[in-house]
Amino acid sequence: MAAQFHQNGGSSTAVMEIEPVYMLPLPSKNQSAGGIPTTASPRSSPRWTSSDEEKQVDDSSPPTPLTATEVKEKWNYPRANIQRVSACFYSFIVMGANDAAYGPLIPYLQEYYHLSYLVISLVFLSPFVGYTVAALLNSHIHMRLGRRGVAIIAACSHLVSYLIIAVHPPYPVLVLAFALAGFGNGIADAGWNAFIGNMDRANELLGFLHGLYGAGAVISPLIATTMITKAGLPWYAFYYLMIGLAGLEIVVTGTCFWTATAREYRDSVAASSGSTGGGLREVLFKKPGARVAWLCAFFLLGYVGIEVGLGGWIVEFMIQVRHGGAFESGITATGFWLGLTIGRFVLGFVTPRIGEKLAIMIYLVIAVGFELVFWLVPHFIVSAVAIGLQGFFIGPLFPAAIVAMSKLLPHHLHVGAIGFAAAFGGSGAAVLPFAVGAIAQAKGVQVLQPFVLALLAAIFLVWCGLPRMEKKKD
Template sequence: MASYSQTSIELQPVGASSQKNNDPAEFLPQPSTTVSVVEQWNYPRINIQRTFATFFGFVIMGANDAAYGALIPYIEEDYHLTYIVVSLVFLSPLVGYAGAAMLNSWIHVRFGQRGVAMIGPLCHLVAYLGIALHPPYPVLVVIFILAGFGNGLEDAAWNAWIGNMANSNEVLGCLHGFYGVGAVLSPLAATSLITKAGWPWHAFYYIMIGGATIELATTVSAFWDVTGSVYRESMPRTTAAKESRLKEALRCRVTWVASIFLLCYVGVEVALGGWIVTFMIRERAGQPFASGMVATGFWTGITMGRFILGFITPRLGEKLAVMVYIVCAMTCQLIFWLVPQFYVSAVAVSLQGFFLGPMFPAAVVAATKILPPYLHVSAIGFAAAFGGGGAAVLPFAIGALAQSQGVAILQPVILAILALLIVLWLCLPILNKAATSETGNESSKPEGQWFNVDIDLVNAGRRTIRKARGGG
């Protein structure tokens, strides 16, 4: 009998991927009896602390992105740089955003939201400490990579988390509204301190160091209990799989459409906010302080749009609402471009910010409606981080063009990308397809929605091609 009691049976892992991750919650399917509970911003109770921690994190992110525009004239003068060289401060965070896009899902699976809460703010803190030391310009460019990684990681994580909540349009509107709050305060503070108090441009980052310290403390304390195992158990897969969640998400059309849409959208947002001060000084003959206030007006418009239109978007439906917002933004852009008056331009760009504001939250909500929950962090995280790269690519491209064409090139480039946004938006799959299939009525719309305008340009094109081939 003793020999039987000593016999051991070893269970071999199923699939090659299990050898890399022995947690069954990651690669085994979700039990059919599982009932998912949709979280709210105030339920469970800890979510109140977590929600406000993410709000403050977005204040820091907004302050980080909007500071570039206010500081560029002074960085350019301090280091004696050309347009194209100073534009590297926009381009260098792209490396950080790309790293965040690829590592976001892995960090969630391994370390959970606790890992994001530690790594993101820590990247901000280290970057701001380095900038405040006034390093040589090549070192400054490298430091901005670290700030970009922190922004990309938090942008991806908190968008995916809140996008999966009840009333996600409204809560995401508030989340991105606080990004706008930071973006309003940052150029205002930087411009005032430099032009009125005589501070050197890099001294502004003393304030950012304090903000990043608070951000680190609040997010870590709020998400400390959300480890990797907790995350994997809360977001189990619905089907067995041998590949990572990110690879599965990258095979979905919506991931790439949302990524390219956000890349263009964020590019427009940051390019306008980043070059508006230089444009108003050199093309509208504005004074430095007044031109800095135009940037503040633009970010104020974005903030108000996110807080206010975030409650209108679910009523119109995401597809129709975003199309209306883009058309309104294009109208404001035409006025901004064609009426060469300082005050008209200031009002037009502020209104343009108002209509641009709710587009990012709407894109995140649209993606959550199409994708299965276990892919939300991977797909939306990738899209948000990839899209955040637009904050680097388009402002740099405009700077490169401005080197030969002048900063007035900003206007036609922005208008063209806004037109591209409409096409990309119409390439998203049908959002309410599940509800339509259940009712059998294509005109059915979600409760509380005023209209049901939902077009899938890709499927419409495929049907047209099939009909043409059949007719041939």
């Protein structure tokens, strides 16, 4: 600023002329000082460039609103998920106890009802009907009743079926009761896998979910075998315990999912994808989702057939082929389910770091090796150890398939695709063990091992057909 003083003659009055000052805009936080002119003529306006004008407009304008992005749910966000995830965990314990009980009970059911291998295998085949119905109705139940409907229908199906089995009805009625239990498993299996599979850190959470399924499967044969061989109780006494577990399941899942209405489900899907959900037709027949859904469904069909086939027939195999005692052979089934459970807990943290596709290929190759040891080394202890280690490496297969669908499919198809694949795959728990029994009727139970080996090779090829998935980035 410059000032000049003029004296008006002899007057004491002075006049001060002040030259105009031109103010320059201060630099913003994101603007370097070098970007602002530092000199200007005191008699002329500052020369502004078009870029300076744009910067001033940007600084004075409100910030551009951010585009809304989907925030994945977590096990503890929103808060209601803490109780809901815990309820899913408990439901899978019940499901594991249900599925693993077949194996230890087969010899006693066969003796009680005086049945052949072929006819007793209907115990495995009957849940196929329930799983098939569950696959068809799963998406419809979610849309009409929400996850609350899934929780109540699944738990009530378990309770009613166990009440029927506990009164040891005629064999045809028993088969229908197992079908109802299969329907309950199919609804819960699909619903809870889809619910947790869409959360953050899905690999680890699904590892725990299916690990607890394995925990139920570990405890179930141990309790059933002990009740029958040590306590001298009839085979159906085990289902008194299952009635209590199913009753508690109704209370736990019904309470935790009571507010999970159909409206909540439809709104959550619409908010994340702009769609109210994918129908079964879109999942199965519209590209690109159809390829992923069918490949994962057949992968799970083979995997669950291996899991339940080994768990279901291992006791009979160890008694008839390895000449073990009833109690020791029952403990072998426990060892298989224990290995499977530990594998899901431990390898659930390894799989996302290797990448789902490569990890499962490695696990399957190792599982084939232990299956060959189990088959070709005719020694009871070697077979028992091999089956436990085989369980360890096939344990993560089911959770990995759920994560694959979550990664490869858009969100609005998750429930339909995961539900279909889980229910369709769950039917492997019925069809393939039944096939083992049918073949064993003619060739003996030793056909179990080549049958399992062929299935391991088949699901390896199916898994190779999936697109590449990104591995976890930490």
